[in-house]
Amino acid sequence: MVSIGSIVLGASDVRRAVAFWSSALNYVPRDGAVKDDWTVLVPADGGPGTPVALGLSVSPVQEHPRVHVDLYTADAAEQAAEIERLLALGARQVSWDMYPDDPDFVVLADTEGNRFCVIDTAHG
Numbered sequence: 001m002v003s004i005g006s007i008v009l010g011a012s013d014v015r016r017a018v019a020f021w022s023s024a025l026n027y028v029p030r031d032g033a034v035k036d037d038w039t040v041l042v043p044a045d046g047g048p049g050t051p052v053a054l055g056l057s058v059s060p061v062q063e064h065p066r067v068h069v070d071l072y073t074a075d076a077a078e079q080a081a082e083i084e085r086l087l088a089l090g091a092r093q094v095s096w097d098m099y100p101d102d103p104d105f106v107v108l109a110d111t112e113g114n115r116f117c118v119i120d121t122a123h124g
Contacts, residue, residue, distance in 0.1 A: 004050060005051070006040060006050060006051035006052065006053045007050055007051070007052050007053070007069060008052075008053040008054075008055055009021075009052065009053070009054055009055070009069075009110070009112070009114050010054075010055060010056075010057025010059060010061075010112070010114070011054050011055065011056065011057060011112040011114075012056075012057065012058070012112060013111075013112065014034070014035065014036055014037060014038065014039055014054050014055070014056050015034055015036065016090075016111050016112070017054045017110065017111060017112050018034050018039050018041065018054055019090075019111075020089055020090050020091070020110050020111045020112075021041055021052055021054065021110065022041060023089050024071075024086055024089055024091075024110075025041070025043075025049075025052065026043065026044050026045070027041035027042055027043055027044060027049070027052060028041065028042065028043075028044045029041060029042075030042045030051065036056065037055065037056040038053065038054070038055050038056065039053070039054050040052070040053045040054075041053070041054070052069075061109075061112065061113035061114060061115075062115075064098070064115075065114070065115050068114070068115050068116050068117065069114075069116040069117070070105070070116070070117045070119050071116060071117065071118050071119065072119050072121050073118060073119065073120055073121065074121060074122060075120060075121075075122040076120045076122070076123065078120075079106070079118055079119070079120040082118055083106055083108065083118050086108060086118065087108070090110075090111045091108045091109060091110055091111070092108065092109050093106070093107075093108055093109075094107040094108060094109050094115060102123075102124065104119055104120045104121075104123030104124070105117040105118065105119045105120070106118050
């Protein structure tokens, strides 16, 4: 049986991506070092959590990616607070043309342009 070992995100600037995702998720480099071409992040407290690998990439960011990361929040208030925190860390809000009528998610992009969603899990 297989399991997910890590989520891999491409980055044109791995160090910048490491700074963003480390702060966003409270993760640290797995081996203690940040490299220019590849770094794996793990939960800072050593607890459970899927590692996030950041690899140097020259391919363009997809405007409508087929795979992305979802970040869960407990309710609308926490969602709003997390969105503000992530924006302060360098994320940006994406003009998303595929929102449903009553979305439970907001689409953001990290410092590299990779899309991710912040989801209100208590939403209807």
